[in-house]
Amino acid sequence: MSFDFIRTDIDEQKAKSRYRQLVCTSTASQGNEIIINGKSYLNFSSNDYLGLNNHAQINKALQDGVDKFGTCSSSSSLVTGYHYAHQALEDDICQWLNKPKCLLFSSGFAANLALFHALGKNEQSHFYLDKLSHASMIDGAYQSKAKVKRFNHNNIEQLTKLLSSSEQSADTGNNKLIASEGVFSMDGCQAKVMELAQLAKTNSAWLYLDDAHSIGVIGNKGQGSNSIANIDITMATFGKAIATSGAFLACDENLHEYLVNFSRHYIYSTAISPAMAWATRKSIELIQSEHWRREKIVELSELFSDLLTPEVELVGTQSSIHAIIIGDEKKALRVSEQLKKQGVWLTAIRPPTVAVNSSRLRVTICAHHNTKDIKYLAECINKAIA
Numbered sequence: 001m002s003f004d005f006i007r008t009d010i011d012e013q014k015a016k017s018r019y020r021q022l023v024c025t026s027t028a029s030q031g032n033e034i035i036i037n038g039k040s041y042l043n044f045s046s047n048d049y050l051g052l053n054n055h056a057q058i059n060k061a062l063q064d065g066v067d068k069f070g071t072c073s074s075s076s077s078l079v080t081g082y083h084y085a086h087q088a089l090e091d092d093i094c095q096w097l098n099k100p101k102c103l104l105f106s107s108g109f110a111a112n113l114a115l116f117h118a119l120g121k122n123e124q125s126h127f128y129l130d131k132l133s134h135a136s137m138i139d140g141a142y143q144s145k146a147k148v149k150r151f152n153h154n155n156i157e158q159l160t161k162l163l164s165s166s167e168q169s170a171d172t173g174n175n176k177l178i179a180s181e182g183v184f185s186m187d188g189c190q191a192k193v194m195e196l197a198q199l200a201k202t203n204s205a206w207l208y209l210d211d212a213h214s215i216g217v218i219g220n221k222g223q224g225s226n227s228i229a230n231i232d233i234t235m236a237t238f239g240k241a242i243a244t245s246g247a248f249l250a251c252d253e254n255l256h257e258y259l260v261n262f263s264r265h266y267i268y269s270t271a272i273s274p275a276m277a278w279a280t281r282k283s284i285e286l287i288q289s290e291h292w293r294r295e296k297i298v299e300l301s302e303l304f305s306d307l308l309t310p311e312v313e314l315v316g317t318q319s320s321i322h323a324i325i326i327g328d329e330k331k332a333l334r335v336s337e338q339l340k341k342q343g344v345w346l347t348a349i350r351p352p353t354v355a356v357n358s359s360r361l362r363v364t365i366c367a368h369h370n371t372k373d374i375k376y377l378a379e380c381i382n383k384a385i386a
């Protein structure tokens with residue numbers, strides 16, 4: 001049979017309790033609930049951190065955008081796909097993050113690939129990646145021609161050593177990029193942003209942060225890691241706290257010009273829907289002014305942590321993401337199933353998304369949750385794990 005690895009690999013995935021399946025969901029009128037197969041669950045697996053999905057003003061902006069520009073950009077940006085909505089959104093993001101330039105991509109995955117491909121043009125480039133960086137950063141880095149080194153998660157000491165050992169080797173040159181996530185997707189903790197920025201400066205390296213899980217949530221106006229230090233290059237998806245779709249990369253004029261001219265992911269891809277860009281502007285406006293959304297995440301997260309029994313291994317964080325480490329894949333699945341029976345939707349995260357023996361429940365606490373939801377969640381988790 002042709003491509004017979006397909007069956008073998010799937011069977012192996014099942015045997016390892018790593019089999020994945022699509023489930024069709026619909027969001028209830030309140031954002032804290034989802035409906036699956038006609039049953040309603042409290043949803044603690046969503047990335048709608050600020051509870052902005054289905055917001056009346058954003059929905060209205062999307063409709064206005066459709067009326068003004070249509071549903072589709074109808075071309076790649078360099079042909080005729082770059083509309084006023086895109087330009088206005090880029091300007092808003094530059095102002096928000098205090099960055100000279102910004103470029104839009106159809107997804108965060110594509111933006112990460114684009115950046116690493118562009119900067120990893122040849123062997124003279126060196127990438128230093130946190131080991132817990134997102135799959136798209138790892139793929140982008142390894143598919144490029146750059147030399148890639150990975151440092152243990154948030155281990156500044158090891159990164160410092162790696163940078164100084166490459167300094168002594170003749171081939172390093174000036175093309176060094178330190179890359180990390182701003183808030184890590186699977187355990188919610190933050191990168192040591194100040195230290196990374198300082199290290200980049202002293203080593204004449206650039207700092208690249210993927211702020212997919214920081215944007216909107218971290219900073220007094222939701223600016224993410226740029227509220228902590230000046231980040232050379234920032235990427236963030238619109239598909240999480242911003243509650244629309246697509247992504248941006250913010251950088252200096254030179255890199256912007258280079259990407260527009262050489263990034264295959266940018267040049268050969270249809271520009272994001274201008275109507276979606278229009279809606280994204282409204283979302284960013286709300287993110288900057290509605291501080292209560294960030295405050296609510298902090299308040300509910302503290303309550304959650306206080307209510308858990310000592311047997312529950314919670315990774316403490318300042319973000320929306322709270323990991324409960326279970327370890328074994330089968331146990332993680334069992335706990336997740338038990339919670340579903342009690343009306344709580346919490347996906348078990350297993351290898352290869354996380355390291356072997358670190359399977360977990362990834363709880364996301366969002367601005368649309370309330371005290372009652374959190375109390376119920378903690379009660380169910382305490383029972384399931386005890």
Ligand SMILES: Cc1ncc(COP(=O)(O)O)c(C=O)c1O
Nearest residue numbers: 107108109134185210212237239
């Ligand atoms: C850290 C991180 N980077 C990038 C992405 C990809 O972004 P997008 O969903 O827009 O492709 C994700 C997840 O979706 C992510 O968690």
